Amino acid sequence: GAGVSQSPRYKVAKRGQDVALRCDPISGHVSLFWYQQALGQGPEFLTYFQNEAQLDKSGLPSDRFFAERPEGSVSTLKIQRTQQEDSAVYLCASSHVLRAPQPGELFFGEGSRLTVL
Amino acid sequence: GENVEQHPSTLSVQEGDSAVIKCTYSDSASNYFPWYKQELGKGPQLIIDIRSNVGEKKDQRIAVTLNKTAKHFSLHITETQPEDSAVYFCAASMGYGGATNKLIFGTGTLLAVQP
Numbered sequence: 001g002a003g004v005s006q007s008p009r010y011k012v013a014k015r016g017q018d019v020a021l022r023c024d025p026i027s028g029h030v031s032l033f034w035y036q037q038a039l040g041q042g043p044e045f046l047t048y049f050q051n052e053a054q055l056d057k058s059g060l061p062s063d064r065f066f067a068e069r070p071e072g073s074v075s076t077l078k079i080q081r082t083q084q085e086d087s088a089v090y091l092c093a094s095s096h097v098l099r100a101p102q103p104g105e106l107f108f109g110e111g112s113r114l115t116v117l
Numbered sequence: 118g119e120n121v122e123q124h125p126s127t128l129s130v131q132e133g134d135s136a137v138i139k140c141t142y143s144d145s146a147s148n149y150f151p152w153y154k155q156e157l158g159k160g161p162q163l164i165i166d167i168r169s170n171v172g173e174k175k176d177q178r179i180a181v182t183l184n185k186t187a188k189h190f191s192l193h194i195t196e197t198q199p200e201d202s203a204v205y206f207c208a209a210s211m212g213y214g215g216a217t218n219k220l221i222f223g224t225g226t227l228l229a230v231q232p
Contacts, residue, residue, distance in 0.1 A: 004160070033219065040224075040225070041224055041225070042121075042123075042206050042208075042222030042223050042224050042225050043161065043206070043220075043222050044222070045219040045220065045221070048219060056219065059219070091160055091161070093160075105163050106151075106163065106220070108153075108160030108161045108162065109160050110158065110159055110160045111160055
């Protein structure tokens with residue numbers, strides 16, 4: 001497909017389990033963002049990649065969160081030892097523009113909904 | 118850091134009426150202000166954006182205005198239709214000199230257009 005693809009769409013984890021969320025950006029897009037969206041809230045920035053380089057990880061809430069994009073395309077967000085407060089929708093977005101989102105448009109995936117029991 | 122406030126949190130209008138959503142931002146260095154529409158179970162989709170060197174921008178039934186002095190910007194939807202019903206988010210880009218122009222989002226407005 002032509003859009004940003006995320007998997008799994010839904011993930012239920014027991015507290016303490018590790019999870020991995022995948023993002024397939026639009027082909028050729030150099031900029032990739034991860035956002036966390038809690039229920040009823042706006043998305044909050046987690047981390048940013050320019051190709052394979054993680055240039056900003058200031059939004060990652062703890063050292064349990066780790067993201068990678070080893071070949072500059074697919075990205076994985078990993079959460080270790082999940083906690084209930086990690087329950088949220090995790091959104092991936094990509095753009096063809098360096099230093100996105102301006103002036104290029106930022107394309108969001110449909111998100112991965114994580115529920116931690 | 119940047120903080121974006123959005124009002125109202127919910128808005129109900131009759132089909133054909135206009136809807137206005139307002140946002141304020143705190144960082145005067147912000148220079149890019151997009152608006153996103155998010156439907157249930159979907160990711161946010163850009164509907165219109167404005168840069169700080171422009172005061173108003175219009176695209177068919179939607180328009181955005183920006184007041185840099187007051188640090189607020191607004192989304193206007195005219196002739197609303199039921200398919201406009203969704204959650205709308207404003208956002209601001211911090212625009213600092215680093216590699217990231219990350220978006221700071223408002224808390225969203227749930228717009229319901231009653232047929």
